[in-house]
Amino acid sequence: MVPLPYYLIVSGILFSIGTIGVLTRRNAIVIFMCVELMLNAVNLTFIAFSHELGKIDGQVFVFFIMTVAAAEAAVGLALMIAFYKNRESIDVEDVNLMKW
Amino acid sequence: METFFFAIVALVAIVSGMLVVKCRNPINSALSLIVTFFCLATFYVMLEAPFMAAIQVIVYAGAIMVLIVFVIMLLNLRTETGSRYTHAVTVGTIIGVLTLIEIVYFFSGGRSGLTGATGGLNTETIERVGHTELIGRSMFTDFLLPFEITSLLLLVAIVGAVVLAKKKI
């Protein structure tokens, strides 16, 4: 038996790596992959808790998170393709027509 | 023994997670992400959730990552020549590291009373009924409404993707 906090710490580390990636990378696709990393860290947290508490709820939640991730991936990648068609780049630093 | 195995898998997961952020070429990032997903699937098996491990590999590493890799190829993204990072690199790193410290601190701290109300799911039930069936039962009874909402969500995603990316609509 691996104790619960170990899983939580691993998922916390993965979540932080994802956060750093989202905040620092320029490529929109890489940013999206970092978001996926964050979501996966959340999934690990849910399943670890679900196991610890003996409740299936957390695993069902993970199932829905995966569905949402798939839906978001479809729409997000379509947005990136539309952006790329007009801009020839998916660098978020190019998302700068609008500045205050 | 199990803890040792856990440590190895965790190490691989974290290192490949870092590579996702670090790699110059988006394809390499994507492949590192797949490695992380496989490590997480291993964790799910260790946590007695074999069905989740299966769909982690099939849906996440299989479907979603293939979609991402497909788009990377379609847009023909090469290794980034210039800077990979935004101007916010210091701020971002500081925020991220703070999150990290906080999380590790909180979890390694008050270990007593860490978790809430418990349920009846245990190794014996999982082996007797089967994990997939448990998930299915729960999804079609307790969580029927969320399940129905996902169907709408997928519909929106399909319509949205077609509207945004199809050549002629």
Place this chain on the structure above:
Amino acid sequence: METLAMPAINFAAIMPETILSAVAMALLLVNVFVRSEQKAYLGYLSLIGILVTFFPIVAGWNAPVELQSGFNGAVLQDNFSLFFKGIFLVSAALSILISDQYMQREGCNHGELYPLILLATAGMMLMASGTDLMVIFLGLELLSVALYVLAGFNRDKLKSNEAGLKYFLLGAFSTGFLLYGMALTFGATGTTKIAGIAAYVAANPMITGNQMFLVGMLLMGVGFSFKIAAAPFHMWTPDVYEGAPTPMTAFMSVGPKAAGFAAFLRVFMIALPAYKPEWSALLWVLAVLTMTVGNITALFQQDIKRMLAYSSIAHAGYVLVGFVAGNAVGTAGIMFYMLSYAFMNIGAFAIILLVGRKGEPNNNVADYAGFGFKHPLLGLAMSIFLFSLAGIPPAAGFIGKFYIFSGAIQAGYIWLAIIGVLNSAASVYYYLRVMVFMYMKDPVEEFDWLKVTPAHALCLLVAVAGVLIPGIVPGYLLELAQKAVFF
């Protein structure tokens, strides 16, 4: 094999959502047979669907408790959620009325627009009536995914692409925080039902010592703050509002914000009533920051859509004041305010849409020079909306603000109310600046391209009525709002 024990479903509790999604799916099918210049008919059909949806909402008002909840307590259609559902329907209907003209002008009148709006509205409704974190999360995602598409709907225009992409990246990022918060809360309490969390907290008072639970609630708060565009999580708002097609800006400036507030209120008020002093102290800071940042930045805006985007951040701040107050008056004030905000903000965007031409070249405040003389009626309507946004009587915006601030004073947050009033006074400057251009500058343009279609005129009429009538005789609506408060 034993049979599945089905839960108590009670379709009445999700009737509005069911109707909207059924209409949306039917429209998707009809869309195939409608030629591209006649897509306006889809808009009319969706309006009929929205009108039909009002019936279960009116019928469900004050329904007995056992008819309110459905799906094993996953949704609760109480008066609170019904009031919010009314707000969502109003904002969707008004946005649909102004959509067709704009979409034809910009050459992106794809019929998929209307089903997406309806499904987004269904998502908002699920957020407002969800009592399970899972339902709230999925409702939020249904709403957000539809809005990502709607923000980037004008796919040949770079600005719209950017708006969609930016909204998507930041929205997905904030979803991560929201989910992590939900995961930690689940771990700390062992349930995802809000009532279950409340019961667990009540039974285990020592949970305050459990930092995991507190961090979970905090992260959930961050996730919701992103959605309601509260400072310092507001960065995406101006860009997305500016780049998105104008009718969609109008839509997303009202409904999603109201939905975010509904879910935010329900989670915090029901699950954590005992720790109100702690979280209201945090929200106090958030409210002041949001109001001030929104108003001060709005002072310097030249683009009118951006100006309204910052003003909408400021309005989120006013609503947060009512949230901090946390009493019946403040909460009723929130609901009343969100409803009148739907009328005044969408009305203002309807005028902006008329003044803009293809590609929206004249969105600057200076382009409104002499507008009030060339089109007296439209100028008058715009003045009414701006007065209401600034909170000047007799418009509805004044009554809403009045109630929110008096709720804050009743709860003892005198300073917060004072800061709110000061902010409101500062905001008058930038709203009146538009009026100064409209009435005190010589016209530069002839504004001869303006064409008010019947649908547009209807939208403006409804919006003016919705601003003025509750502003002059607020009694009935306020009574409804007070009955809708769930505690």
